Every structure is written in structure tokens, then in C-alpha cells.
Amino acid sequence: MSPNGHLFMAYLTHPSIVASLAFVSFLIAVSFIQKKNKKEYSLKAELEDLQGRINIASQQLEVEESRSRALRFKLRRYDALSLFTEKLNQNLSLDDTLAMLLGQTLILLGHEKTICMVYSVDSSSGEVVLEAAKNNTTEYSFVKGKDSDMFNQWVVKHMQPLLVEDTVNDFRFDIKKLKTAAAFPIGSLIACCLVSQNSPRGIVRLDSPYAKSFTLEDLRVLNTIADIASVAIDNARYYQHLKELVVKDSLTALYTRAFILEKLKEELQRVNSATGGLAVMMIDIDYFKQYNDLYGHVAGDSVLKNLSAWLGGYIKPKNAHLGRYGGEEFLIIVPSCTKQEGFSLAETIRSFVQEKKMMVRRKATAITVSIGVAHCPQDAASLLELLHKADTALYEAKKLGRNRVCLF
Structure with a gap:
């Protein structure tokens, strides 16, 4: 080694120089570690910030999805409401x-x-x-x-x-x-x-x-x-x-003649031997013209309304049909009924009406009715023939003194 080399080595091994070099190395190491830690801290902060943003975005997405679901649900509801409105307005029953x-x-x-x-x-x-x-x-x-x-x-x-x-x-x-x-x-x-x-x-x-x-x-x-x-x-x-204005009589609130005859036509189509047939009752108020002339038309109308209410209330549980046939005449149709059952029911109705009272000019007044009964298929099969025979039986009841029931 040359003299200069020995001199340099002596310099490097001098205690003060060694201490200085060690201190510099320490500073460099500390600086490196600080930079590394700072970088790691920065990355961690960025990661936490990113995670926070992801969480916020996820929450916002959930809110938007919830709003979207609610909106779709509302739209489905209002679509259903629209269809409901359309169907409801088309319905008249x-x-x-x-x-x-x-x-x-x-x-x-x-x-x-x-x-x-x-x-x-x-x-x-x-x-x-x-x-x-x-x-x-x-x-x-x-x-x-x-x-x-x-x-x-x-x-x-x-x-x-x-x-x-x-x-x-x-x-x-x-x-x-x-x-x-x-x-x-x-x-x-x-x-x-x-x-x-x-x-x-x-x-x-x-x-x-x-x-x-x-x-x-x-x-x-x-x-x-x-x-x-x-x-x-x-x-x-x-x-x-x-x-109801079309099918109901304005005075009595019973079926009109046209509608009760339509009902009779329908019931005749259902008649068979298993049901026992069908009974028709033609009912007429006895001495109604004299009553009308004596007390006036207002009282006469009251009689018609009272009798209609009595008959309607009486036959309602019996699945029968009641209509105003014309003037003071009424028609009752009793499905699933034998001829004898029809007669018994007519007799009960006659007796029931005879016992009822109504007030006319503050006076209790009673009325009576005559009833003719015909049966399908026992007496007739067609509508016109059945009505004719019930009317014939009614004429017979009136001829025999009224306030009675006659079978054809």
C-alpha cells in the first residue's frame, strides 16, 4: 500500500471519523424509514378514504334501489288502479x-x-x-x-x-x-x-x-x-x-204485467215432473169498483198498495213471483209446486188478506180477494192456456160469491 493509502486508512479509522460516519448512516436510515412509514401511512389513508367513498356510494345505491323499487311498486299499483277504474265504469250491476x-x-x-x-x-x-x-x-x-x-x-x-x-x-x-x-x-x-x-x-x-x-x-x-x-x-x-222503473209498477212497486209474464215464460221452460210442476194464481180484489166509487181513487190506490205489500211480504220466503196483472188483478207464480200445494197456498193467502185491516179516513177497513188457480203441466202446458185457465177459475170463484179460491 502506498503512503497515501496508509494515510487514508488511518483517517477512516480515526475514532471521530468513525463516529461521524455512523451518525450519517443513522440519519440516512432514519430518513429512509420515515419516508417508508409516511408512504405507508399515505397509502393507508388513501385506502380508508376510498373505502369510505365505496361505503357512501353503496349506501346511496341502496337508497336509489329502494326508491326505484318503491316507484315500481307505486307504478304497478296505479296501473292496477287504472285498469280497476276502467272495469268498474263498464259495470252497471x-x-x-x-x-x-x-x-x-x-x-x-x-x-x-x-x-x-x-x-x-x-x-x-x-x-x-x-x-x-x-x-x-x-x-x-x-x-x-x-x-x-x-x-x-x-x-x-x-x-x-x-x-x-x-x-x-x-x-x-x-x-x-x-x-x-x-x-x-x-x-x-x-x-x-x-x-x-x-x-x-x-x-x-x-x-x-x-x-x-x-x-x-x-x-x-x-x-x-x-x-x-x-x-x-x-x-x-x-x-x-x-x-226497476221498467220492470216495476210505479204504484205498487210490483213487477209490471210484461215482466211477470216474462218470468212465467222462464219458469215454464224449467218445469218438469221431478219439480212437481208450477202453480199460477190469478187474484182479484172483491168489489174494488164500488170501493173506489165510495171512497175515491186515492183510497183505491191505498188499497192496491196495501194489498201489494201484504202479498209481497207473505210470498217472499216461498220463492214465488208476484206482479200486477192489470187494474185490481195480481198474478202469483209458484215454482216447484203441485196443484194441491198451490190450492192450499192460495187458500192461506185468501184467509190472510181477510184478516188484515187498513185505515181509510180514520176507519179500520178490511178487503177480501178471490183467487183462481191453474197448474202446469196438469192443466196446461203453454203460457196463454195456463193464464186462460187460471182466469176461468177466478171467474168461477167470483160467480160463487167471491172471497174464495177455485181450482181449474
Whole structure:
């Protein structure tokens, strides 16, 4: 080694130089570690920031998907409402209208064990009557009749939609006072008034045995249904009234001559030996002309109306048809009836009318009737022949002194 080399080595091995070099190396190492740690910290911060953004984006996506699902659900509901409106407005039968209202309301808003009910409200008395009901199972049955519970009373009084999320905790109502609560528990309900000409005419209502089954959005949908149904039910009732004007006599509210003869034609087509046949009764008020002349036409009309009400009430349970044949004559058709059964029923009717009283000019007055009975197929098979023979039997009853029944 040269002198210079020895000198350099001596320099490097000098204690102060060695210490300096070690310190510099330490500083370099510390700087490197700091840079490395800083880089790792920066990467970690960036990763956490990225993860946070991903979480926020994921939450926003969930919110948007939830909104999208809710929107699609609403669209499906309103599409169904549109179709429901179209079908309902095409229907003019009141029974069919109510059946469609129940079915579609359950489809749109029904949950497990939900019951949908439609009530009518009497415009003069305010009495609430259950007209129709349905649920999502086949085991539910209802009895048509008065049903003015606290919830219905509230809807009729306020004419506003009602949402009760929890009947037990709703301060407006005391569920313990509800008589049907034990048999038909109500956990929650929604109800809307059917309004016509600014008056309550009915209620559409959904009951659930569970609390919080319905939402405010459900109530909005039911309110829309109620608005649609109010118009449809009004139209159906108006159509039914027009139909009754055609088939019902304006004075007695019985079937007109044309309609009762159409009924007879239908029943004659069903006659067979297994049913026992069909009886026809021709009824005439005895001495009606003299009564009319003595008391006047107003009193005569009163006699016709009273007799019509008596006859209608008497034969209603017997599945018979009653119509005003003309003037003071009435026609009764009794399906699935033998000739002897027809005679017995006619005799019972004659006796029943004889015992009834009506007030005319503040005086209790009685009337009597004569009845002729003919039978299909025993006496005749055709409509005209059957009527002719019943009329012949009636003529015989009047000839024999009136207030009696004669068979052909």
C-alpha cells in the first residue's frame, strides 16, 4: 500500500471519523424509514378514504334501489288502479260492482288475514249497514246488517280517511268498548268514506288483526279507490233504479204485467215432473169498483198498495213471483209446486188478506180477494192456456160469491 493509502486508512479509522460516519448512516436510515412509514401511512389513508367513498356510494345505491323499487311498486299499483277504474265504469250491476271493489281492494292493499268491507249509509237516519265483505281466505263469512262501530261512526261524522296503526294505543278510540273485538280482533285498519253529493253514502274499510299493517300510502290508495267506487256505485244504483222503473209498477212497486209474464215464460221452460210442476194464481180484489166509487181513487190506490205489500211480504220466503196483472188483478207464480200445494197456498193467502185491516179516513177497513188457480203441466202446458185457465177459475170463484179460491 502506498503512503497515501496508509494515510487514508488511518483517517477512516480515526475514532471521530468513525463516529461521524455512523451518525450519517443513522440519519440516512432514519430518513429512509420515515419516508417508508409516511408512504405507508399515505397509502393507508388513501385506502380508508376510498373505502369510505365505496361505503357512501353503496349506501346511496341502496337508497336509489329502494326508491326505484318503491316507484315500481307505486307504478304497478296505479296501473292496477287504472285498469280497476276502467272495469268498474263498464259495470252497471250493483252486486258485481261491490264484488269487484272488494276483490281489487284486497289485491292492491290486502295482507295476511285482512278483511275488506263495504258499508252503506242511510241518507236520512245515518244508519250504517254492512253490504258486502271478503278476505284473503275462504273461511270468512259475514252477515249483512247494521254495523255502526266507533270507527264507522268517526268516518261518517268527519267524512275523512281514517288510519289506525295500532287500535290498542290510538288515543282516539277505546278498543275495549268494541263488542266484536273478542271474536274479530282488530290490530289496525284503514277506512274511507264513499261520498255522493257531499253526503256520506258508504264506507270502504280494511281491517287487520295485526298492528301497523297499513301505511299512509295505503290510505292514499284506498282514498283513490273510494273516489272511483263512489261514482261507480252511484251509476250502478241509478241504473238499477232505471231498470226497476221498467220492470216495476210505479204504484205498487210490483213487477209490471210484461215482466211477470216474462218470468212465467222462464219458469215454464224449467218445469218438469221431478219439480212437481208450477202453480199460477190469478187474484182479484172483491168489489174494488164500488170501493173506489165510495171512497175515491186515492183510497183505491191505498188499497192496491196495501194489498201489494201484504202479498209481497207473505210470498217472499216461498220463492214465488208476484206482479200486477192489470187494474185490481195480481198474478202469483209458484215454482216447484203441485196443484194441491198451490190450492192450499192460495187458500192461506185468501184467509190472510181477510184478516188484515187498513185505515181509510180514520176507519179500520178490511178487503177480501178471490183467487183462481191453474197448474202446469196438469192443466196446461203453454203460457196463454195456463193464464186462460187460471182466469176461468177466478171467474168461477167470483160467480160463487167471491172471497174464495177455485181450482181449474
